[in-house]
Amino acid sequence: MSDQSRPGDVPQAPAIIASSAKRIDALTGDPDFMTSLARGLAVVHAFQERTRHLTIAQVSHRTGIPRASVRRCLHTLIKLGYATTDGRTFSLLPKVLTLGHAYLSSTPMAVAAQPILDRLSDRMNEAFSMATLEEDEILYVARSSIPLRLISINLSVGSRLPAYCTSMGQILLAALDDAALEEYLKHVNLTARTTRTLHTPEALHEALLATRQRGWVISDQELELGLRSLAVPLRDAAGQVLAALNVGTPASRVTRGELETRFLPVLLEASKELSARLFQ
DSSP states (O other): OTTTTTOOOOOOOOOOOSSHHHHHHHHHHHHTTTTHHHHHHHHTTTOBOOOOOOOOSHHHHOOOOOHHEEEEEEEEHHHTTTTSSSSSEEEEOOGGHHHHHHTTTHHHHHHHHHHHHHHHHHHHEEEEEEEEETTTTTEEEOOOOOOOOOSSOOOTTTTTESSTTSSHHHHHHHHHOHHHHHHHHHHOOOOSTTTTOSSSSSHHHHHHHHHHSSEEEEESSSSTTEEEEEEEEEEEEEEOOOEEEEEEETTTTHHHHHHIIIHHHHHHHHHHHHHHHHOO
């Protein structure tokens, strides 16, 4: 971090590219880049919790990849045991979990975070999570488990949510440089999930600039009514933001003020502890 940086500043990350197809096209000039592999992975990523069964046309629409290429990717995934079809729609099979298991069992960040999140959950009786930014969404890479489900979405490791209306997403978006943030605001589809969602580029941009300066953020029922969450960044030794940590709480039980007074010090200490384990 430079001498002119403020203590609360969130160091900025590189640019992101909007769609899977555009990202793949941007790399096809590399003679060692395997376009077919990249397309296959994009097809896998098209499947989400609420859209577990997709047609070829739907996968093509989600990824921007031509239908003929999508069909070949799905055919290959079926032959390898990663997907299945009923003749019209396609869905993933449990074998696809082995793709993520190698990462979760070996990456220092996820391995180091899990016991810390579990300890915080036992102490505070709330759900704690860690996520990274993947294109326009956050990807959960570690999460504590508690009996109470706060929202209608069943969140777990590997789950994705829109970045703009989540506390961890806002921390990670605030870490983008100005050019990347401007590109994000130009292409992202901002849908009002609740009456509290920041769903205009101007309002979101203003909020993200404030988050850069503050270094933490509260999302107050922007994703779903009844849910408040608080997030802080996880930085490497150079101050670069690698991920975000958060706690989700019922709005009926935990006030905004309590998130700041009780939970913020706990999250900041957890971020400091995790950084120390990873980078010192």
